[in-house]
Amino acid sequence: xxxxxxxxxxxxxxxxxxxxxxxxxxxxxxxxxxxxxxxxxxxxxxxxxxxxxxxxxxxxxxxxxxxxxxxxxxxxxxxxxxxxxxxxxxxxxxxxxxxxxxxxxxxxxxxxxxxxxxxxxxxxxxxxxxxxxxxxxxxxxxxxxxxxxxxxxxxxxxxxxxxxxxxxxxxxxxxxxxxxxxxxxxxxxxxxxxxxxxxxxxxxxxxxxxxxxxxxxxxxxxxxxxxxxxxxxxxxxxxxxxxxxxxxxxxxxxxxxxxxxxxxxxxxxxxxxxxxxxxxxxxxxx
Amino acid sequence: xxxxxxxxxxxxxxxxxxxxxxxxxxxxxxxxxxxxxxxxxxxxxxxxxxxxxxxxxxxxxxxxxxxxxxxxxxxxxxxxxxxxxxxxxxxxxxxxxxxxxxxxxxxxxxxxxxxxxxxxxxxxxxxxxxxxxxxxxxxxxxxxxxxxxxxxxxxxxxxxxxxxxxxxxxxxxxxxxxxxxxxxxxxxxxxxxxxxxxxxxxxxxxxxxxxxxxxxxxxxxxxxxxxxxxxxxxxxxxxxxxxxxxxxxxxxxxxxxxxxxxxxxxxxxxxxxxxxxxxxxxxxxxxxxxxxxxxxxxxxxxxxxxxxxxxxxxxxxxxxxxxxxxxxxxxxxxxxxxxxxxxxxxxxxxxxxxxxxxxxxxxxxxxxxxxxxxxxxxxxxxxxxxxxxxxxxxxxxxxxxxxxxxxxxxxxxxxxxxxxxxxxxxxxxxxxxxxxxxxxxxxxxxxxxxxxxxxxxxxxxxxxxxxxxxxxxxxxxxxxxxxxxxxxxxxxxxxxxxxxxxxxxxxxxxxxxxxxxxxxxxxxxxxxxxxxxxxxxxxxxxxxxxxxxxxxxxxxxxxxxxxxxxxxxxxxxxxxxxxxxxxxxxxxxxxxxxxxxxxx
Numbered sequence: 001x002x003x004x005x006x007x008x009x010x011x012x013x014x015x016x017x018x019x020x021x022x023x024x025x026x027x028x029x030x031x032x033x034x035x036x037x038x039x040x041x042x043x044x045x046x047x048x049x050x051x052x053x054x055x056x057x058x059x060x061x062x063x064x065x066x067x068x069x070x071x072x073x074x075x076x077x078x079x080x081x082x083x084x085x086x087x088x089x090x091x092x093x094x095x096x097x098x099x100x101x102x103x104x105x106x107x108x109x110x111x112x113x114x115x116x117x118x119x120x121x122x123x124x125x126x127x128x129x130x131x132x133x134x135x136x137x138x139x140x141x142x143x144x145x146x147x148x149x150x151x152x153x154x155x156x157x158x159x160x161x162x163x164x165x166x167x168x169x170x171x172x173x174x175x176x177x178x179x180x181x182x183x184x185x186x187x188x189x190x191x192x193x194x195x196x197x198x199x200x201x202x203x204x205x206x207x208x209x210x211x212x213x214x215x216x217x218x219x220x221x222x223x224x225x226x227x228x229x230x231x232x233x234x235x236x237x238x239x240x241x242x243x244x245x246x247x248x249x250x251x252x253x254x255x256x257x258x259x260x261x262x263x264x265x266x267x268x269x270x271x272x273x274x275x276x277x278x279x280x281x282x283x284x285x286x
Numbered sequence: 287x288x289x290x291x292x293x294x295x296x297x298x299x300x301x302x303x304x305x306x307x308x309x310x311x312x313x314x315x316x317x318x319x320x321x322x323x324x325x326x327x328x329x330x331x332x333x334x335x336x337x338x339x340x341x342x343x344x345x346x347x348x349x350x351x352x353x354x355x356x357x358x359x360x361x362x363x364x365x366x367x368x369x370x371x372x373x374x375x376x377x378x379x380x381x382x383x384x385x386x387x388x389x390x391x392x393x394x395x396x397x398x399x400x401x402x403x404x405x406x407x408x409x410x411x412x413x414x415x416x417x418x419x420x421x422x423x424x425x426x427x428x429x430x431x432x433x434x435x436x437x438x439x440x441x442x443x444x445x446x447x448x449x450x451x452x453x454x455x456x457x458x459x460x461x462x463x464x465x466x467x468x469x470x471x472x473x474x475x476x477x478x479x480x481x482x483x484x485x486x487x488x489x490x491x492x493x494x495x496x497x498x499x500x501x502x503x504x505x506x507x508x509x510x511x512x513x514x515x516x517x518x519x520x521x522x523x524x525x526x527x528x529x530x531x532x533x534x535x536x537x538x539x540x541x542x543x544x545x546x547x548x549x550x551x552x553x554x555x556x557x558x559x560x561x562x563x564x565x566x567x568x569x570x571x572x573x574x575x576x577x578x579x580x581x582x583x584x585x586x587x588x589x590x591x592x593x594x595x596x597x598x599x600x601x602x603x604x605x606x607x608x609x610x611x612x613x614x615x616x617x618x619x620x621x622x623x624x625x626x627x628x629x630x631x632x633x634x635x636x637x638x639x640x641x642x643x644x645x646x647x648x649x650x651x652x653x654x655x656x657x658x659x660x661x662x663x664x665x666x667x668x669x670x671x672x673x674x675x676x677x678x679x680x681x682x683x684x685x686x687x688x689x690x691x692x693x694x695x696x697x698x699x700x701x702x703x704x705x706x707x708x709x710x711x712x713x714x715x716x717x718x719x720x721x722x723x724x725x726x727x728x729x730x731x732x733x734x735x736x737x738x739x740x741x742x743x744x745x746x747x748x749x750x751x752x753x754x755x756x757x758x759x760x761x762x763x764x765x766x767x768x769x770x771x772x773x774x775x776x777x778x779x780x781x782x783x784x785x786x787x788x789x790x791x792x793x794x795x796x797x798x799x800x801x802x803x804x805x806x807x808x809x810x811x812x813x814x815x816x817x818x819x820x821x822x823x824x825x826x827x828x829x830x831x832x833x834x835x836x837x838x839x840x841x842x843x844x845x846x847x848x849x850x851x852x853x854x855x856x857x858x859x860x861x862x863x864x865x866x867x868x869x870x871x872x873x874x875x876x877x878x879x880x881x882x883x884x885x886x
Binding site: 033080081084085092093095096097099100101103104107108111214215217218221222225254256259260262263266267270271274 | 356358360404407408411412413414415416418419420422423424425426427430431434435540544551580581583584586587588590591594595598
C-alpha cells in the first residue's frame with residue numbers, strides 16, 4: 001500500500017507542482033495570480049486527446065501542437081485579462097478578469113468537446129496496471145525535466161535572467177531598459193506550455209476531462225500558497241507533499257475525506273503561516 | 287449654495303440628514319411589481335419568479351460580501367448546496383428524527399453561518415485571491431461529498447427537498463413566502479448598507495489602512511459578514527431544495543456560483559438595486575434565449591469580462607445620475623472653527639503622548655534612531671526635518687502601524703500597544719494621511735461618518751433590524767458628521783462622491799473625519815501639502831482652534847512658515863535622530879537646524 005500511495009502521490013504531486021509553477025511564472029512577470037493556470041492543465045489533457053486520439057496525429061506532433069495552442073492561450077490571457085487591469089492591481093480586478101477568461105475557456109471546452117471524461121492516448125504501449133505504469137512515472141519525469149529546463153533557462157540564458165530581473169524588481173528592470181511587456185508576454189506563453197505539459201503528462205491519470213480545470217486551479221494553488229507566491233522551489237516541495245498527503249488520506253480514510261483533509265490543511269496552514277512556508281514577509285503598507 | 291440645494295433635494299429627507307430612505311422606493315417598486323406576477327401569468331412564470339426570489343435571498347447577502355466588503359467569494363454555490371442538503375436531510379429524518387420544515391430551514395441557516403465563517407477564515411488575513419480560491423475549493427469538495435456520502439445525501443440518486451406546510455405548499459403560497467422573505471432580506475441588507483457597518487465594509491474594501499486608523503477591526507467585521515452571508519445562502523439553499531422538490535449533486539454546478547457572483551458585479555459595487563436588477567436579468571435571460579442555453583455560462587463569463595474591462599461600475603453606475611451633474615467650479619473652503627466646541631464634545635485628554643528612545647529600522651536603514659518626543663494636550667507640536675528623516679515613521683509608530691524595536695510609546699503613562707493601529711481610535715488618537723485616504727465611491731458625508739465608527743454602540747443585529755438604538759445613533763452620527771463638515775467648511779459638498787473633489791478638499795475632509803472620533807490627540811501628516819497659500823492660512827487657524835479646545839496636535843509638515851506660525855513646540859529630526867527641540871523662536875536660530883534644513 002505504501003508503494004501505491006507513493007507512486008500515485010508523487011504522480012499527482014508532480015502535476016500539482018507543475019500547475020503551481022505555471023501560477024508562479026505568470027505571477028513573477030505581472031504580480032497577477034491567474035485563474036487560467038488550472039484551465040491550461042485541463043487543456044493539455046483535452047487537446048492531447050483531441051489531436052492524438054481523435055485526429056490521429058503522431059504523438060510528438062500532437063504534443064507540439066498542444067504546447068503551441070496552450071502558449072497561445074497564455075498570450076491571450078496576457079492581452080485580454082491581464083494587461084488591461086495591470087494599472088489597478090490593488091483593486092484586484094485581475095481576479096475577476098482572469099476568472100472570466102478561465103470560465104470562458106472551460107465552457108467553450110464543455111460545449112465544443114464534451115462534459116464527460118475521455119480517454120487519453122498511451123505513450124508507451126498498453127497499461128501494465130502496476131505501479132510501473134507510465135501514468136505514474138510520466139508526470140514525475142515530466143516535472144523533473146521541466147524543472148531542469150527552467151533552471152537552465154533562468155540561470156544560463158540572458159532571457160532567463162531578464163525574467164528574474166522583472167520578477168525581482170519590475171521598475172528597476174524597466175529602468176534598465178528591459179522590454180518588460182515582451183518579457184511578460186513570453187512568461188505567459190511559457191506558463192501556457194508548462195500548464196499544457198502538466199495536463200499532457202497527467203492525461204493518463206486525470207483523463208481528458210473538462211472538470212479538471214477548477215480542480216487543478218485549487219490543487220495547483222495549494223502548493224503555491226504553501227510555498228509562498230512566486231517561489232518555484234516552494235511550489236515543487238508543496239506539490240509533492242500535497243500529492244502524497246492527498247493519496248495517503250485517500251487510501252486511509254477514503255475519497256470524500258481526502259478532499260476535506262486537503263481543504264482543512266490548506267486553511268490551517270494559511271492561518272498559521274499566511275506568507276507560505278517559504279514566502280517573504282509582507283511589504284510596508286503605510 | 288446651488289450644489290447644497292441640489293444634493294439636499296436629492297437626499298430627499300425633510301431634515302436633509304436622515305438615512306436616504308427614498309433609495310428604498312425603487313426596491314419596493316420591484317417587489318410590488320413582483321407581487322402581481324401570479325395574477326398576470328401562468329404557473330411556469332411563477333416558478334421562474336420564485337427561483338429569482340430564492341436566488342436573491344442568497345445574492346442579497348453575497349452583495350454585502352462582494353459589493354461592499356470587496357471579498358470575491360466565487361464558490362458560493364457550496365453554501366447553497368450545504369443549506370439544501372442540511373434542510374432536506376433534517377426534514378426527511380434519515381439521520382435524526384424528522385424536523386419541522388421551518389426548523390430544518392433554521393438549522394440550515396445555522397450550518398451555513400458556521401461554514402460561511404470557516405470558508406472565510408483565509409480572507410481575514412490574506413489577500414483577495416486566497417479567499418476566492420478557498421471558496422472555489424469548498425465548492426468542489428461539497429459536491430464531491432454530496433456524491434460520496436450516500437447514506438446521508440443519497441449520493442447521485444439524491445433525496446427529496448423539505449415540503450413546507452399549508453398554505454405554503456402550493457405554487458402561489460410558496461412564491462409569496464419566498465417573495466416576502468426576499469423582501470425582508472432586501473430590507474435588512476439595506477439597513478446594514480446604511481449603517482456604520484456598511485460604511486466600515488466599504489472602508490475596508492477601498493482604504494483598509496484608514497479603516498484601521500478609524501478603529502475598524504477588519505477581521506471582526508468580515509467574520510460577522512461571513513456568518514450573515516453564510517446563513518442567508520444556506521437558507522436560500524433550503525428554499526431551493528423545496529422549489530426543486532428533489533435534489534441531486536447535479537443541481538449545484540459551479541455555473542450557479544458564476545450566476546450569483548456575476549449578478550453582483552453586473553449590478554455594481556456598493557449598490558442594492560443594481561444587483562437586484564442583475565439577478566432578475568440573469569434569471570430571465572435563459573428563458574428568452576433558449577437556443578443559447580448551452581452557451582449561457584460562457585456568455586455570463588464574457589459579460590463579466592466586458593464589465594470588468596469597460597464598465598467596472600456596473601448597472602449602479604449607469605443609474606447614478608446624481609454624479610453626472612457638474613459641481614460648482616470656483617469653490618472655496620471656509621472653515622467655521624466656532625462649531626468645533628460641539629464637534630469635539632469637550633473631551634479632555636488624560637495625559638500626554640510620550641516617546642522615549644524609539645528605534646526602528648527598515649532593512650539596514652535606521653529610520654528612527656532613539657527619538658524622544660512629547661505631545662501635550664492643547665499643544666501643537668511641529669515635527670520637521672528633511673525627507674527621510676523619520677517624521678512619518680514616528681507618526682506611524684504612534685498610530686501603531688510600526689512596532690518599534692526598542693523604546694516606549696505611552697499615553698498618560700500607560701503604554702500604547704505596539705503594532706495595533708486599530709486600538710488607537712479608542713485611545714483617543716486620530717490621524718490624517720500624507721496621501722488622503724478616502725473612499726472615492728462614498729459620499730463626503732459618509733466618509734466623515736466613518737471616523738465616528740468607534741462612537742457607535744448598536745450591534746450588528748440591531749443594525750439589521752434598525753432597532754431604536756441604531757436609529758438614534760445613526761441620526762446622531764449624521765448630525766455630528768454634518769456639523770464636522772460645516773466646521774471645516776465643506777457642508778455644501780456633503781452628498782457628492784468623494785472622488786469628484788479637489789485635492790485640497792480631500793485634506794479637509796480627512797481632518798473632519800478625524801474630528802468625528804472626538805480625539806484627544808490629532809496626528810496630521812503634511813496637511814498643507816498641495817494647498818494654496820490662503821488655504822494654508824485657514825488651515826493654520828483651524829488647527830490652532832482645535833488645539834485651543836484641549837486637543838494635542840502633532841503636525842508633520844514641510845511648510846516652515848506654517849510650523850513657526852502656529853506651533854508651541856518644534857522638534858527637528860535628521861537621519862532618525864532629534865537634532866533640536868524647543869520653541870519656534872529657539873529652533874529658528876538653532877545653528878545646526880539652519881544649516882541642515884532651513885537653509886540660509
